[in-house]
Amino acid sequence: MAVLRGDHVLKRVGNSTIYFQNPPVILSSAAIGGKKEGEGPLGKDFDLIIDDSLYGEKSWEKAECKMLKEAAQLAVNKAGLTLDDIDYFLAGDLLNQIITANFTARDLEIPFIGIYGACSTIMEGTALASILIDGGFAQNVLVATSSHHQTAERQYRAPNEQGVKHKPTAQWTVTAAGAAVISREGNGPCVTHATFGRVIDLGIMAPDDMGAAMAPAAADTIARHLNDTQRTPGDYDLMCSGDLASVGKGIVETLLEQKGINVGNKYTDGGVLIYDLETQNEVMAGGSGCGCIGSLMCGHFMKEMKKGTYQRLLLMGTGALLSPTSSLQGESIPGVAHAITVEMNPGKQGGS
Amino acid sequence: MLSSNREKKQYQQLVEQKSPKTPLFRNMVVAFIVGGLICILGQILINYFIDRGMNLQDARGAETVILVFLAALFTGLGWYDRLGEFAGAGSIVPITGFANSIVSPAMEFKREGYVLGVGARMFTVAGPVLVYGTVISFFVGVITWLF
Incomplete structure (x- = not known):
């Protein structure tokens, strides 16, 4: 323990x-x-x-x-x-x-x-x-x-009114804000664990390929978290990464599979959830930005937990640590992923 | 953590395999049609001005002014970026795309003031075209002068 x-x-x-x-x-x-x-x-x-x-x-x-x-x-x-x-x-x-x-x-x-x-x-x-x-x-x-x-x-990127074409791997920055009050006492979902991420860089260069840049960090954090807590994806109702969108999500699934972790239907991503990728196709691969998992955690997931849909979630934020200057100077894009376990009534479930 | 070159190569392969391909053929067809339509509009304008008695050089000038004005107007109305998303190079390459690339930063940076915003940032996108266009025309000029 x-x-x-x-x-x-x-x-x-x-x-x-x-x-x-x-x-x-x-x-x-x-x-x-x-x-x-x-x-x-x-x-x-x-x-x-x-x-x-x-x-x-x-x-x-x-x-x-x-x-x-x-x-x-x-x-x-x-x-x-x-x-x-x-x-x-x-x-x-x-x-x-x-x-x-x-x-x-x-x-x-x-x-x-x-x-x-x-x-x-x-x-x-x-x-x-x-x-x-x-x-x-x-x-x-x-x-x-x-x-x-x-x-x-x-x-x-570019001025908003500039007419440019986006690659299918590009993502749409979400306009949203999320805020939460974390407290010593009270009723509500509890934070039982936290796994801070390592900064990982597998050499992705293109700023319109951020899902791929962040995916290795996300897979690393999920794997380390599960290993540390001696849990499997089955111990969670859902594991959700921040804003990898459809491309990054697919890569994470493969990377985890290579590490011997089969997430099945227990894994999803905020960048995929926040938009309808069929009808809102201008978002290309999906959402990105602090507000993506920020607003999903503070809105959607907290509401669903209080409703009883989920008992235990692994929520993960994924960050692409680039700046316009670093990209122009030919640096690749490092990624980081931080995860927390959120649980309703953690006492009853007996977290490890 | 920086990874080894071998890991990077392997990962690059995985990413390529997992990433949707750019619909190159569709993009080229759309760019050809939209770019062609813009050029046809230009030609119609030139023919119109020649009909009204202008010589070819003046008609070309008037046509350019009108296309640039329209592109600037549509940029201001928030339409040109949608056209760009649809047509790609079809609306970037013609002179209308050049106009859009100057008007859009001018609009964007107005909030940072007229001097350090609009004035300084207006050519962030078009700047390289102007710089290298000037450099190339210098060399072309030298060659023309020599021979």
């Missing part, structure tokens, strides 16, 4: 998975999505849909900030708390110097820990929040993340 290092008993299982003695509770969560996300198959799971990409603001960056702030505020309200009850705010996004998170923190006035894990941010944040809580450093922690199609497009 616990790992012994010298005289210290670490709250760990296996080589690298964290095990929370008192699993923190995801007390409440909120998700806001854009128009296209609202039209997707999980549109009903968003608390709010924003039809206007500018959201009444003067720039897309300001709109993204407003969206993140509202999601954060909504999550706190839903928990029946006020901002004064929150000990730390952990957030990050895709924009340079994580300005969306920084400016949201400026308004929220809570001690702020800015994080960057590209599209894995929500899982990185939730895992860190759980560490803060189980470590006894905090009572309530607010985690949040966002991405916005137009702000990401203009930073990473």
Whole structure:
């Protein structure tokens, strides 16, 4: 159960998975999505849909900030708390110097820990929040993340109105924000384990091939998590990666198979879930961005867990750690994947 | 963690096997048709201006002005990017694509101000075409002058 290092008993299982003695509770969560996300198959799971990409603001960056702030505020309200009850705010996004998170923190006035894990941010944040809580450093922690199609497009790719053709492997950055209040006590799904990812680079160069760039990291984290916890995919109701989309998802399945892990129908991906790939074919291979798994975790998955659809989930965020500069200078794209186990009533199930 | 070249090669093969192929034939046909239609529109305009009494050189100038204006207008209305997604090279290669590549960053960076936004960023896409177009025309000029 616990790992012994010298005289210290670490709250760990296996080589690298964290095990929370008192699993923190995801007390409440909120998700806001854009128009296209609202039209997707999980549109009903968003608390709010924003039809206007500018959201009444003067720039897309300001709109993204407003969206993140509202999601954060909504999550706190839903928990029946006020901002004064929150000990730390952990957030990050895709924009340079994580300005969306920084400016949201400026308004929220809570001690702020800015994080960057590209599209894995929500899982990185939730895992860190759980560490803060189980470590006894905090009572309530607010985690949040966002991405916005137009702000990401203009930073990473081309001006939005430029007429370019996308490759079938390209992905569509999701406009969405997710926020959750993680707490020491209360009712709701609990975070029982966290497996931080290793940064893995198998030499993918093309920024429009991000699913392939992140897939090795995702497969590595799933394999290490299962090995550490001595579990099989069958022990989970579902394992969901962040935003690998249809191409990356297929690669993960093959990579896991090569490691002797057969995921069967227990594995899916947020980039595939958030859009209808048949009718919304302009998204090409599927969704990407912090807001993809961020809003799915804080919207869809939390709702389904509370309904009883799922008892135990492995939720994973996957980040492509590139910048426009690194790509232009001929660097390949490293990937990272962080996973958490979320469980209803972990006591009853007796997590290992 | 950086992987060995052998691992990278193996992985590249897996990725190629798992990735959907670009529908090259479909893209070429659509690009040919759309690009051709834009050129036909240009030719119609040239013929019209010649009919109205312009010489060929002036008619070409007027035609270019109109096509560039239309491309800029459609970019502003948010239509040209949809055409580009559909037609690919068919709407990128003609002069209308060049207009789109200048107007779209100009629109995009307006929020960063008229000097450091629009002014500085307007040619982020078209810049290389202008730079290397000028360089090539210099060499062509030198060759013409020598012979």
